[in-house]
Amino acid sequence: MKNLLTAPVLVLNANYEPLNVCTTKRAVGLMFTEKATMLENGRGFIRSVSMNFPAPSVIRLGRMIKRPRPSVKLTKSEVFRRDHYTCQYCGQRGEELTIDHIVPRSKDGPHTWNNLITACPKCNIKKGGRTAKEANMHLLSVPKTPSASARYMFGKYLNSNETWLPYIEGW
Numbered sequence: 001m002k003n004l005l006t007a008p009v010l011v012l013n014a015n016y017e018p019l020n021v022c023t024t025k026r027a028v029g030l031m032f033t034e035k036a037t038m039l040e041n042g043r044g045f046i047r048s049v050s051m052n053f054p055a056p057s058v059i060r061l062g063r064m065i066k067r068p069r070p071s072v073k074l075t076k077s078e079v080f081r082r083d084h085y086t087c088q089y090c091g092q093r094g095e096e097l098t099i100d101h102i103v104p105r106s107k108d109g110p111h112t113w114n115n116l117i118t119a120c121p122k123c124n125i126k127k128g129g130r131t132a133k134e135a136n137m138h139l140l141s142v143p144k145t146p147s148a149s150a151r152y153m154f155g156k157y158l159n160s161n162e163t164w165l166p167y168i169e170g171w
């Protein structure tokens with residue numbers, strides 16, 4: 001019961017644009033107060049003493065929400081995800097990953113998508129306080145700001161929430 005109430009639900013704007021993810025508990029609250037309607041019931045029913053309430057996996061808001069253009073927040077885990085959890089110097093995939101500043105902070109390298117990449121500890125140590133150029137270490141790809149497509153934004157949920165896919169494609 002607890003797991004079901006905290007399971008993620010995809011929230012769509014009134015125009016079907018994917019907005020965010022909330023808990024089932026919150027989604028049921030929105031449906032109960034008629035602020036949202038259920039589009040997918042992927043998770044069976046929430047049973048209480050008096051009733052069975054369908055557990056949504058996708059809901060749509062009745063009223064349009066205005067919001068700024070979405071962007072991917074620059075965090076360590078988002079850099080790893082952009083780089084497919086792969087060291088951008090040697091191509092090794094791993095669990096022990098680090099963040100490397102291509103131009104080190106000691107040389108005024110900025111904290112930006114273009115200057116941060118995923119590196120394995122070995123490559124990070126090898127590179128040390130040098131720039132990638134100075135260390136003669138080549139990047140597998142040019143680091144960019146990831147596009148804030150719905151596919152990217154909600155990608156981490158898709159493995160366990162395949163029913164979301166049709167609502168996410170194209171946004």
Ligand SMILES: [Zn+2]
Nearest residue numbers: 087090120123
């Ligand atoms: Zn490496």
